[in-house]
Amino acid sequence: MxxxxxxxxxxxxxxxxxxxxxxxxxxxxxxxxxxxxxxxxxxxxxxxxxxxxxxxxxxxxxxxxxxxxxxxxxxxxxxxxxxxxxxxxxxxxxxxxxxxxxxxxxxxxxxxxxxxxxxxxxxxxxxxxxxxxxxxxxxxxxxxxxxxxxxxxxxxxxLEELRIGVGEGIVRDAIAQAFNIDKSIVERAVMLTNDLGLVSRVAKTEGSDGLEKLNLTPGTPVKPMLAQLAPPLPEILEEMGIALCETKYDGIRLQIHRNGDEITIFTRRLENITHALPEIVELMDEHLPHDDYIVEGEVIATRDGKPLSFQNILHRVRRKHNIDEAIENVPLKVYLFDLLYYKKPMIDKPLINRRQKLEEIVDDTVDEINLSNMVYGTSENINEVESLFELSINQNHEGIMIKDAKEPYIPGLRGKKMLKYKAEPETLDMVVLGGVHGIGKRENFVGSYLVGLRDENDEFKTVAYVGTGLDDATLEYLTGKMEEYKLTEKGRDITVEPKIILEIAFSEIVESPEYETGYSLRFPVVKNIRKDKGLKDVDTVERLISMYNTQ
Missing domain, CATH: 1.10.3260.10 (DNA ligase, ATP-dependent, N-terminal domain)
Known part of the structure; x- marks a missing residue:
């Protein structure tokens, strides 16, 4: 053709x-x-x-x-x-x-x-x-x-900049419609294989039956199950009945695969970072069985036994050279928390069963490999859950995760079956769409950044300007990137390609006709530059509205 x-x-x-x-x-x-x-x-x-x-x-x-x-x-x-x-x-x-x-x-x-x-x-x-x-x-x-x-x-x-406003969701819906297959079947196949080319072909040649046969394969990453902000603890535990509550570590989420003799490590973005973490590969080889598996965990950087900031681990996993030096200077710890595959797919099994099997197969006798710190929570032992939360905060972690122990693993979806309970304000991962050059002390920098979220068509809609939380070194870095990705410049205003992703904290979501979403943020603050995330990880307008309705 x-x-x-x-x-x-x-x-x-x-x-x-x-x-x-x-x-x-x-x-x-x-x-x-x-x-x-x-x-x-x-x-x-x-x-x-x-x-x-x-x-x-x-x-x-x-x-x-x-x-x-x-x-x-x-x-x-x-x-x-x-x-x-x-x-x-x-x-x-x-x-x-x-x-x-x-x-x-x-x-x-x-x-x-x-x-x-x-x-x-x-x-x-x-x-x-x-x-x-x-x-x-x-x-x-x-x-x-x-x-x-x-x-x-x-x-x-x-250059991987097609710019036609088509995301995975639209293609997924088109496959379902073209070959008369239920959307949920196509969606599951995409979540498990992350290969729209494969899903397209199987949909045409084998239909629903063929797609339903597609499953986890060690070596091919699955989209991670995602969390949303938790309501008050009593409400959560009452609704879930029994919850698996574990420390929320401020690191990088890993999906570790063993397929035969090969161990591969992916990030939540499905980026292969095996080359950057040879010591993690060695740990997995020594302390987990030599059977095919897919385990999930979090890797953090440590010093003197204490966790370092997220930026330390980010720089560590993005290292391409002098890996041996990085291993010595930035020691890593892995905390495993889920088992998606062990000899066969396990995602349809309840979390409580997956956790029990994980505990059976992991040798955590060395300090570098651990199971996540965890308690089972119910409405009767809420004090234990609160104690875990306080312990996690005191150990410089982010808070706790609360997961429905009866539920299967749901790839790629964000829902009430997995919640995050944090001490700090909620954040959104937002993409920079433009900015304004500063004045005074910031005259050499882009001092304020126009950020946006993804809509249902995978296009980006503006939400707010943010300029707080940035030191001079960060401003210099971001200004350089803004120049690199610049589309237009008029006076002090600049528009850029959607490339830079920022984690933004805020005090409140408010309605605002000034921005394309119809909403804005009060007191937004830049928490991190998320170099570990891509455009598909940018939060959605739908999530913003959901948070607005429940705040």
């Missing part, structure tokens, strides 16, 4: 903001695709060529794409950069440049979806001497025969 046909779909999707219209456009396109093309489109429609959990990536930066566009259009890098500034992004710049390009390739075959897909995957495997030139050659091979609109979406896909 010609790539231009997919490009036409991209264009139609970019022209509408309505979720149902986007879904219908995708349904009409995918329902008659052959198996191979369908699996490729299941990924390409999200602007990617690998499943979310894969550690493979195209790995091409803006400068390389800019050089390839200049070569393909017979112009200079400076002129390409000028066009990007004028048009707002590399894709829109390509429409202008390719409409007037001076180089023409005669007798060329039109691009196909398969050729584009395979070519982009080749980019991820190129390394070593002359790798830059070899990568440009592949990109040029595509761009030299591309139409203006094909070049627009090719360059955006290479």
């Amino acid at each position: 010609k790539y231009q046909e997919l490009v036409n779909v991209y264009s139609a999707l970019e022209e509408t903001t309505k979720r149902l219209e986007k879904t219908e456009i995708i349904v009409d396109f995918i329902k008659d695709l052959d198996e191979e093309t369908l699996e490729q489109v299941g990924l390409l429609i999200l602007g990617t060529i690998f499943p979310a959990w894969s550690d493979e990536e195209i790995g091409i930066g803006t400068k390389l794409v800019t050089k390839a566009v200049a070569d393909a259009t017979g112009t200079t890098v400076d002129k390409v950069e000028d066009a990007v500034r004028e048009e707002g992004d590399i894709g829109s710049a390509c429409v202008k440049l390719f409409s007037n390009k001076s180089q023409t390739t005669f007798f060329s075959k039109p691009l196909t979806i398969s050729f584009v897909f395979d070519s982009l995957r080749k980019l991820s495997k190129i390394s070593g001497p002359r790798s830059t030139n070899r990568k440009i050659d592949i990109i040029l091979e595509l761009l030299s025969v591309a139409s203006a609109t094909e070049a627009k979406y090719l360059t955006r896909t290479i």
